[in-house]
Amino acid sequence: MLGEGILKGLAETAKNFAGSFVSKERMTTVEYPEERLPLPEASRNFPFLVYDGEDWEKGLRCVACQICEKECPPKCIYIEKSKDKKPDYVGKPQIYPTKFDIDISVCMSCQICVEVCPFEAIKMNTEFELATDDRFGGLLLDRKELARSNEYYHEIHPTEATEVDARLAGEKAKVEMKAKAAADAAAAKAAAAPATGTGAAVAAAKPAASTEAKAAPATKPEEMAKVPAAETAPAAAKPVPGTGSDGPAPMTAEEKENAETPAKPNEGEPKV
């Protein structure tokens, strides 16, 4: 009959109306400023800089390598390198950023800076209440505003932060072990040289080389590139001085050829 559906609908809405006063489960509203839902762990919006320890300035992991600045698609990162150096988490002296600005009005939250960072220094934040009454200055965050402690990182992305910590600890342990092995080798050499000749020195150097070989497959190839100590480690293992210190690795014959080939057609051009 005509109007039946209307009556059914009215009954349904009346049930909703009465039920909303009785049962709390019906109400889906979260009254935001007072109560809020926990953010999912994968949530992200803008990057922040991780620091270890208490002092944000001292503990900043960033070494001003500027990879993120170069990779940033909308170019919202601005870095100025320091003139002096300070020790990083493995104790190697590194330069640090005197200026690290991110313009979050430009940032598009793509997370590329996080993915390219070899030092686990930049991570994505979950803070979203960033409204300000100054739309230029207020949205340009400097390194002090960007700095967050590692504990905070653990708070917002626990799984990811634990992985990062394990990786960094592994690298640190490896470097320490290498340094120790190198020191042992040097000590053994020093001890053996005056006494019985070269036999003992070879024996002492071997375990150091074997640990290196064992450790290498365990770390991922990308991490190999990341580890700043990687340059020093082969230097310690191989008794060839100078290869690690002069920055870019010496080109192999093949690479040299590749680099030269594009030049060849240019040479031929004027002749035609």
Next chain:
Amino acid sequence: MIGRLDQIFVLLKHWLLGYLPESWQTPVGVIISVACIVGLYPALFAVTTVLERKGVGRIQNRLGPNRVGPYGILQPMADGIKSLTKEDIVPTSADAVVHFLAPIILVVTVFMGFAVLPMGRNMVLVDMDAGLLFYFAMGASTELSVFMAGWSSRNKYSLLGAMRAVAQMISYEVALLLSSVVVVMMSGSLSLVKIVEAQNHYSYGLPHWFIFTPWGCAAFIMYAIAGTAETNRSPFDLPEGESELVAGYHTEYSGFKFALFFLGEYVAMFSISALGSTLFLGGWMAPVSWLQVVPSWIWFFGKLFVSMCVFIWLRGTLPRLRQDQLMNFAWKFVLPMCLLNLFVAGLWRFMGEGWLRWVVCSAILILAYVSIGREGMRRKKFGPRNYRYAE
């Protein structure tokens, strides 16, 4: 004491007028009454907006506004301040004079309807002999202001909204009038005061409201449908259908002019509900005889409140109709039912007292309702079109 409480506003007015010279009393008395009406209904409008937003929110399992004041009851104040301080934009190519006049005419004509509505015993501004006629004349001129608004804005959406509004209002105006005519037929008067008095007797403690008769019940349902359509309320809010027409005829209105349209819509709802309760629900009468001790104006405003709640309830329940459904419903269902109801009312009058007229009248109306509802509202089934010769 009870009588005095019932007449408190009347006595208050007379007491105030007592301080004035004889020649001043009539005009000042009218001004006081008008000021009361003009002050009271916008206040009720403010209350109703927050009631509606909370109510519809609850229907959708939300909380509704709860930020301004305790439980959000001060929300209308915030809205009022906002609409007062907003910029008033008039489109460059609009007809500025008509654009300005449209909301004013709407509000004025809507308020004029209250002049003839009795809001309690002896509480009527003008007891006009042709009160109902006056009311419908005023109600019909709101269409004018709606069309003025739509046309003067020089906006396609506004004009479309206004065209829809006029088409809808004219269609349902017919049904509104025809459903009210039965009441005039039975009570023998166009004066709304007399119509209330015609219902003002009780048997076995129950009132003789017109809704408790077969023809009155049918007329009330038709009146409620037509009244909802007249005031452009959901589910008949096509003229301002925001999903297709931005905001319909008041698209180009901002600031306080928009607020006036909003006010006009709600005051029209009050007035159509007040007329409905006057015609069918006994106006200011108590629902049972022993409750007559409660002042009459409380009953009037109580009925107004209940019908506003029904309006809100309907709004929270029903989706908007399509334009063709709207027109079909008006001309194919409501109008035939109203015409039949005129006949039934006549039958009722001439069949005399007794149970027979109850059975006959009810049977005719229910049969008509079922059959017109089934046949008239049946949807035509259109299959894929066959081209026999044009392949």
